[in-house]
Amino acid sequence: MSDIFDVVVIGSGAAGAAAALRAAELGLSVLIVEKAHKFGGTSATSGGVMWIPNHGLDGDRGDSREAALEYLESVIQSPVNVERLRAYVDNAPEMLRFLKKTGVPVMAAAWPDYFPEKPGARSDRSVIAPTFDGRELGDGCYPLMREQYNRFKLFHRYAMDLTETFALMMRSRGWQFTVARMITRYWTDLSTRRASHRDRRFTQGAALMGAVYKQVFARGVELRMETRLEEVNVDKSGTVTGVTVSNHGRRYAINARRGVVLAAGGFEWNQELRDRFYSVPGLSRHSSTPEDANRGEALIAAEKIGASVEHTGQGWWIPTMTLPMPKASNFHEIHQAAFDVGRPYSVCVNRNGVRFVDEATGYDSFGQAMVDDHLKTGANMPCWLIFDAKFRNKFSAGGLMPSVHTPDWRVPGDWWDHYIYRADTIEALAARINLPVEPLTETVRKMNDYARTGVDPEFGRGGNVYDQFFGDPTCTPNPNLGPIDKAPFYAVPINNGDLGTKGGLRCDARARVLDGKGNPIPNLYAAGNCSASPFGDCYPGAGGTIGPAMTFGFVAANDIAERTGNQRGRQHNLLEENA
Structure with missing residues (x-):
């Protein structure tokens, strides 16, 4: 295995997957490092919704950049980086178009914004992925994606999409037929039953991550699981050169020629960090994210080299x-x-x-x-x-x-x-x-x-x-x-x-991690709950975590390619601008 890559991504959830997919598409060699024995992160266990304003799916639906910003400015109560907020609104539709071009299917969902009485609110900004056939990942990877919780399965076994979930939750007309169909579909899938207990139907967050990882693997991205971040490495000038990781007790360095993207989730399972940041800390064991997964290792490692944090007071x-x-x-x-x-x-x-x-x-x-x-x-x-x-x-x-x-x-x-x-x-x-x-x-x-x-x-x-x-x-x-x-x-x-932590590493509009003086740490990026939310203390709508996670993963990869003069990356951008 090579220990030198153009880009090293820490974390295999939505933010890391988006950064890896975009960087690989731009011609960069990419490694994803995941500490767990399953990939997909918290995102694979989630509802899999992305909040994407002005997405343009199904033609012009009346949304706009101005309406999205009007809504966000009316619901966000804490001070935020306005430039970063606008970068999200501008880049989120571009990220979604990129996903579609690479072969990731998406569709709009009729889900009201969480503050429907506010100006600019709508009921069509949440975007989901349709059910994905997990076997398309290959029998070697299909069982290795992190599995949905029992709460997202019927009788702890049968995968449910959002339509089925709400039909059963509300016992809507025909819900008994829905149950019978789900059970029959599972047990008549004989080839999968011989391979695994897991339903081949990847739904909700697993559907999104399955579709994304199909394209990630198709582009030659390497994934190393059971590999934990220990340190972010810097040279004498303070430029990030790679990371030190450990695998079953063995520590070793991985060099990143062009950039490191921290996408390892938040710190909700670290009681010490909860006590440090939260006014009412609560208990880590009450989190609904994967048990003991997100412990803030990336935040801690980045702070050791001078990174700053913001919006850490809320989850x-x-x-x-x-x-x-x-x-x-x-x-x-x-x-x-x-x-x-x-x-x-x-x-x-x-x-x-x-x-x-x-x-x-x-x-x-x-x-x-x-x-x-x-x-x-x-x-x-x-x-x-x-x-x-x-x-x-x-x-x-x-x-x-x-x-x-x-x-x-x-x-x-x-x-x-x-x-x-x-x-x-x-x-x-x-x-x-x-x-x-x-x-x-x-x-x-x-x-x-x-x-x-x-x-x-x-x-x-x-x-x-x-x-x-x-x-x-x-x-x-x-x-x-x-x-x-x-x-x-x-x-x-x-x-x-x-569902994770709102606060994390302070980043700019280009997803670059900032030090205590507000200056970018060279070659270091962050996205997802590892970074501070662009919305500050606010949750604007369904998908308000995954939407920014994937968008700033996408933005980070673009900046790495542009900053380091990647020719294929520039050609890609020109083609997309002219499309």
Whole structure:
């Protein structure tokens, strides 16, 4: 194996894959270094959505650069690098066109921006990849891509795309047929069943990463797994020359002639860094990203050579709950509850028994509200999701499936009064989970009044298109409000989990890592959650992590090729400009 490459990419998620694909397409030799024994990173386990404003798919849909910037400027509350923000808006459509040209299929999804009431908001900026046949990676690579969580599979086995997920989540008309089709499709795929238990249908994040990696491998990019970044190497002038890595205890250097791209994810699994940066640190084990994966090694290594950081005070928050693993109750799984907390027939309260947020808001805003409420009251983190038998019959509560799938008699005995709580009255439920009875009963009484009128005067739950998108259309007059009045009553604790960290290495509009004085560190780039979000503290829409990750990976590769005079790269750019 050669230990000299034009470009060395640290991390195999969306940011690293995009940087590698673009650099290889521009004629550069590329190595991807991945510390895990699976490739694809957190992105492969995600929903696989990219937030791409002004993408132009399916012709002119009315979006524009100006509308996107108007929206972003109206929702971003913290100071950000305006030049970098504009670079994202300008380059994201170019990145998407590049993906399409290389053979990665993409399509727009009807997903409202997370702040639909703000000027410039739209419902078509989220982009997804259709289902991908994992066997197209080759039998050697197909089982090596990081697999989706159980929460994204039916019965912990059958892959679900987003349409199937929402059909089953809402028990839409024909959902039983959807289940039967998924099971039949899996078991009639005899050739794959002989090779692996894994469904050959790569969906959501696996679909995106599978399609991208098919093109990455086709261009000769080398991937080394189980290889951990130890140091970023510099010469006497401070120019990055490569990296030191380790594999099963063996340390060795890899030289990068033209650049190193750090794309190794955030630091959500590093409790020390959480304690250092977060006002309310939370626990690393509540993260919904791959366990112990993103520990901030790239951030730490870059800081050692003078790199600076920004926006490190917040994560990409999402409410989560914890349950024992099936058939292994000593071990736990984290389950996302992003949409469950805003369903009708339920309410979320802090430990004072009081509401603190529009429960149906975007999951990042929900997490920010948990943090803010905890700073004010000290009675959040976790909060409680309270619901009745109607909710229990129809909706999931994190990892607790609806009673049509998991009736109470099928819930393991060691879950009750530890992970899930039940009582015949709200008063008895309050006593069981140690909440003050009078505030909780008053909260439920008010929610029942709101359900009858369809108006939530406290927080406006169900009052915008985003809330309603994930509500229950059969519940009227407000799809997000239903009376909490049918016994038994239930409660599950909700933690402030995350999809990664918003803050990281400070970069400029060309994805170059900056030192403490704001100067680029020569030959060092960063993208994805390893770098600071261009949106600061804001999560503008579905795909607000993967969209910038892939865009700035793309931007980094372009800058490396242009800066080092790569002839093929210049020819490519000219051809694209004239296309």
